[in-house]
Amino acid sequence: MSRILNRAQDGRPAAPIRIVHLGIGNFTRAHQAWYTEHASDADQWGIAGFPGRTTLRPRVSPRDDALDAQEGLYQLDIQAPEGDRVEVISSISASFRSHDIESWMTLFADPQVVIVTSTITEAGYCRNPQGDLDLGNPELIADLDKLKSGQLDEPVFTGPAKFVRGLLARRAAGAGAITFVPCDNVPENGTMAETVIRQAADYVDASLLEWIDENVGFVTTMVDRITPHTSEEDAARVAELTGIVDPGLVVCEPFAEWVLAGEFKAGHPDWESVGAKFVDDVVPHEMRKLYLLNGSHSLMAYCAPVLGLETVYQAINDPRVLGWVNAFWDDAVQQVPLPDAEKQAYRAALLERFTNPRMKDQLARIAADGTQKLPIRIVPHLKAFAAAGKVATGATRPVAGWVLHLRGVGAPVNDAAASALVNEVRSGDLDSAVHAVLRFLQIDDEQIAATVLSQAQEMEAMRA
Missing domain, CATH: 1.10.1040.10 (N-(1-d-carboxylethyl)-l-norvaline Dehydrogenase; domain 2)
Known part of the structure; x- marks a missing residue:
């Protein structure tokens, strides 16, 4: 008889939220969340997950519903040639909707939150062909103009605007240092994130730049784990193995790699204990x-x-x-x-x-x-x-x-x-x-x- 996941029976207690992630899709849950789950200090590092959708009519996916219903838990099916290795991932302590700007601001204003990771694809950073912030993007400008005019309680939908809105809340709260760790397949993605965030901040409130200089770190990463779409066949097979029908199921390959370079302003999980590499030059x-x-x-x-x-x-x-x-x-x-x-x-x-x-x-x-x-x-x-x-x-x-x-x-x-x-x-x-x-x-x-x-x-x- 099938059932849903719950922390009392299947996972560990939710860790305190110290990481905010934008773009909580399958890859993140097979990679960063998996590394965090297996870190030696996993009980100290919980993730708050936000979808990365940029739409004025945000929809709720079965994955979002599953994360809510299952207290952030989901099954990860590592598909080795010899068979399935299914585990329950507990590192997502809370999940939110993409347009929930109030929760986004609250988390950024929390001194306990010290890392922002993101997987919003290359397009989500709203760059022009020269690699700068695309000020010709009407959706981005609409978001930034909201912030510039002081409409701080209104939802914003584009990645750079969300990041700047969070930093405005953090500065106002005096919450201290925070580090951005983009995890998209873009060369020098830390520099990319820094460029668009600083340019968006300059558009909204130039005085934020000096605060960013003192309080915000940017880390470049290389991420690798093949994470296919979860098929109905995958879902049925895993449900037969575990007795759990999980709309949040993720499948991936056994291989995983994570290489990071840059300054974490206020610490990070012990990802090295899972094999992540911290290097001087990730290029x-x-x-x-x-x-x-x-x-x-x-x-x-x-x-x-x-x-x-x-x-x-x-x-x-x-x-x-x-x-x-x-x-x-x-x-x-x-x-x-x-x-x-x-x-x-x-x-x-x-x-x-x-x-x-x-x-x-x-x-x-x-x-x-x-x-x-x-x-x-x-x-x-x-x-x-x-x-x-x-x-x-x-x-x-x-x-x-x-x-x-x-x-x-x-x-x-x-x-x-x-x-x-x-x-x-x-x-x-x-x-x-x-x-x-x-x-x-x-x-x-x-x-x-x-x-x-x-x-x-x-x-x-x-x-x-």
């Missing part, structure tokens, strides 16, 4: 993961569905896709400043992870927000080779796949920033589409254009 590790894992994910997400493939496992077991991935890695490793042996070991580990038959990571999910992902995962390789008068033929492949994707081939387009580009690439022939995409990526090279066109034509001919 080489960040580049290794961003270019090799995330870059190959993007390649598969845009190219493999052309062949009728739907998951990473299916893709990497297709000889054509495997060849494309290896060719891409041959290009990408040249931009990663780590020893060759370490890079080759990482490639081998990725193949082992991708070929885990238990993982059913959907390529359609990975394909979302290509306008944000390709400039940082793929373009650096193209430009590095072009500077030497060469074409990175492995790295042109995902661009060719993205052209087809934007033209309606393969996975559906799920990218809020792509509407104008979609219209452009669908308004003419394939050659004009290739040039439109390269203009968007700020690449002006006819050799690259010719290669992308040829590869797109080749894949179209293979179309399932």
Whole structure:
């Protein structure tokens, strides 16, 4: 007979809230919340979770309801090749709604809260193509204008505005130091967060900048754990194993990695006890993961569905896709400043992870927000080779796949920033589409254009 989770029977008592997280989705619950759960001092570090949605009509998901009903508990199914390893995660002490600005302010005003983590995707930080705060974003400006005019009790929905609203409350309360720890797949994400938060603060109240200098830390991170969408099959299997029907169930792979660099102003959990690494410079590790894992994910997400493939496992077991991935890695490793042996070991580990038959990571999910992902995962390789008068033929492949994707081939387009580009690439022939995409990526090279066109034509001919 099924039942729901409860702390008295299944978890440990809720720890005091010392971390606020924006974007409490599946990845966070498989990664940061898992690290916090297993830290040696887990009983001292509770997480308050807020969804990262930016909408004027906030909806409640089954996951939100499950976290509420189950006192923040959920099951994590670590899908090892040999079978399921299911555990209950207790590190989320409370969950809130995305528009609950009152609770957000209350938590930021609490001196006990000393860390803000976030997973709101690249788009959630509201940056323009130059990496600055996008002051042309009407939703962001509407939020910032509320704060600037003193409407401090009104909900705000964009990430930078929420962060500034929290800092205003913290300064007013004299609550002391706090540290931002962004965990999105963006190079130098600590610097990214600092830039948009400082620029948003300057727009709202320039006097906040000096307070930020003295009281706010920013940490750069590299995060890694493949976390597919939880399927009905996963839910049924775990319910059979545990007797618990859990709408909050998360599935993930066994592998996990977390590398952090920067100053924590007021402490952090003992994440090192779970294997997290604190380093002076996260960039080489960040580049290794961003270019090799995330870059190959993007390649598969845009190219493999052309062949009728739907998951990473299916893709990497297709000889054509495997060849494309290896060719891409041959290009990408040249931009990663780590020893060759370490890079080759990482490639081998990725193949082992991708070929885990238990993982059913959907390529359609990975394909979302290509306008944000390709400039940082793929373009650096193209430009590095072009500077030497060469074409990175492995790295042109995902661009060719993205052209087809934007033209309606393969996975559906799920990218809020792509509407104008979609219209452009669908308004003419394939050659004009290739040039439109390269203009968007700020690449002006006819050799690259010719290669992308040829590869797109080749894949179209293979179309399932």
